[in-house]
Amino acid sequence: MNNILLTRANFYSFLSRLLLFELDLKTLKELRENKNIFELFPNLQTWDSWQNLSDNELLNSHINPDFTNISILHLVPYESFYTREDAMIESGGANLVTNFYHEFGFKVEFNEARVVAPDHIGIELAFMSLLINGENNALINNDIKTAEKILNTQKQFMETHLINWISLYLINFKFEARTPLYYDLGETALAFIFEDYNYINIIIDGKN
Amino acid sequence: MNNEIDALRAEFDKFVVEKCSINEKDRREKDEENEIPKDELPLFSDELARRLLTPQIAGANISRIDLKMISDETGDNVAVSNRNRMLKAILRHKRNREEIEPIFKSIDSRLNGRILLYREIIEAYPKSTNIFLNYINKIENLQSFMQTTLINFAEIDSDSPPISFDS
Numbered sequence: 066m067n068n069i070l071l072t073r074a075n076f077y078s079f080l081s082r083l084l085l086f087e088l089d090l091k092t093l094k095e096l097r098e099n100k101n102i103f104e105l106f107p108n109l110q111t112w113d114s115w116q117n118l119s120d121n122e123l124l125n126s127h128i129n130p131d132f133t134n135i136s137i138l139h140l141v142p143y144e145s146f147y148t149r150e151d152a153m154i155e156s157g158g159a160n161l162v163t164n165f166y167h168e169f170g171f172k173v174e175f176n177e178a179r180v181v182a183p184d185h186i187g188i189e190l191a192f193m194s195l196l197i198n199g200e201n202n203a204l205i206n207n208d209i210k211t212a213e214k215i216l217n218t219q220k221q222f223m224e225t226h227l228i229n230w231i232s233l234y235l236i237n238f239k240f241e242a243r244t245p246l247y248y249d250l251g252e253t254a255l256a257f258i259f260e261d262y263n264y265i266n267i268i269i270d271g272k273n
Numbered sequence: 274m275n276n277e278i279d280a281l282r283a284e285f286d287k288f289v290v291e292k293c294s295i296n297e298k299d300r301r302e303k304d305e306e307n308e309i310p311k312d313e314l315p316l317f318s319d320e321l322a323r324r325l326l327t328p329q330i331a332g333a334n335i336s337r338i339d340l341k342m343i344s345d346e347t348g349d350n351v352a353v354s355n356r357n358r359m360l361k362a363i364l365r366h367k368r369n370r371e372e373i374e375p376i377f378k379s380i381d382s383r384l385n386g387r388i389l390l391y392r393e394i395i396e397a398y399p400k401s402t403n404i405f406l407n408y409i410n411k412i413e414n415l416q417s418f419m420q421t422t423l424i425n426f427a428e429i430d431s432d433s434p435p436i437s438f439d440s
Contacts, residue, residue: 139337147328228404233334236390241338259398266400 070201073261077194080254084142085178085187087132093120105253108245115245131244140237144184147230156182162189165222171195186234189227193219213272220265228262231255309361315373317422318364324415325380326356332411333387335380343379370426377419384412 082092096102097120102109109115114127136142144162145155162184166173171192173183180188196219203212232255239251328334340359344351351362367373391405 140334147334150327150329152327152329228401230328232391232394232401232404233328233408236387237334237336237338241336255394256397259394259401263398263400 067201067204070197074194074197074201076257077190077197080257081187081190081194083250084190084254085185087129088124090120090124093124106246106249108249112245127244128246131242131247134243135238135241135247139241140234142186142234143182144189144226144230145182147233154182155184160184162226166192169195169199186231193222196222216265216269220269223262228258231258309365313365314361315364315367318361322357322360324418326360330411331415332408333384339383343376346379347375370423373423373426377423381416381419384416388412
């Protein structure tokens with residue numbers, strides 16, 4: 066598998082997970098055991114609670130209340146809120162992200178994902194992961210044409226949807242977070258998405 | 274004694290029905306009850322709410338936390354609730370330019386903070402320039418609207434005589 070594609074797909078998946086749901090014990094343990102965690106979340110190094118509290122206490126007293134506060138109570142993690150002139154969430158089939166999803170057989174399980182619309186930030190990031198995995202599979206099968214088509218779809222999806230609104234959400238997410246975990250997540254997610262957009266453009270321009 | 278208890282029970286049941294009704298009409302009437310009366314708000318309030326609280330128009334997301342901080346800075350200390358209501362609570366009873374100016378200044382300060390951030394992002398990620406220039410443009414339009422509103426804001430004193438248009 067192409068290492069860069071693997072890394073990109075996995076990172077989109079990682080961001081999707083952290084922005085879609087509150088942490089559970091399993092995910093927290095994985096984060097705490099990850100040797101590279103401080104590269105992505107540098108402020109965790111100096112956060113006393115991260116160093117000293119048990120998993121349960123950290124989760125229940127700090128991390129999950131913070132996630133609930135920013136992702137559910139105060140901020141709206143749905144694209145249509147930021148792109149519609151009436152600031153409403155488009156929860157129906159008229160939501161334009163579904164045009165992309167349908168083309169690639171990507172179906173949103175609303176109950177499982179606990180979302181009310183298909184343009185939740187976590188869902189859009191999961192879709193990017195799917196596209197990148199699709200690109201990689203095409204390359205493995207020597208289907209260069211399909212791989213290029215999927216790469217172009219990634220660019221289109223980012224331009225039509227993701228980068229049109231995500232900074233409006235993540236800027237507030239970062240500055241309203243009360244834990245270093247989510248503060249750094251906001252920063253890291255924003256940086257990664259724009260770096261990736263830059264990367265995609267370089268690759269496509271190189272091919273042309 | 275039994276009559277008193279029955280009366281108390283009836284009063285309690287009435288209270289529960291009024292406070293906990295899921296009837297759409299009752300809910301709407303209650304929402305209207307909680308609305309700030311229009312005559313307690315400056316005339317520009319609705320338009321400001323539309324421009325400031327719609328990210329697509331404002332070029333920024335002004336959240337409840339932003340509004341809470343604006344209210345704390347201007348000494349209003351409004352309760353956290355829906356953003357429209359919070360903004361109107363901040364503007365409530367403000368009748369002259371001197372009272373409105375600090376609010377606009379606080380809003381302006383938050384918007385300028387966003388512009389700074391956007392410029393940093395443009396510098397770091399030049400491919401994102403169009404997106405953030407668009408946001409900056411929207412913010413500047415909003416700031417221009419606020420400036421014009423403040424300049425044109427006419428103080429209407431409650432003791433002023435009626436305005437005659439026939440003389």
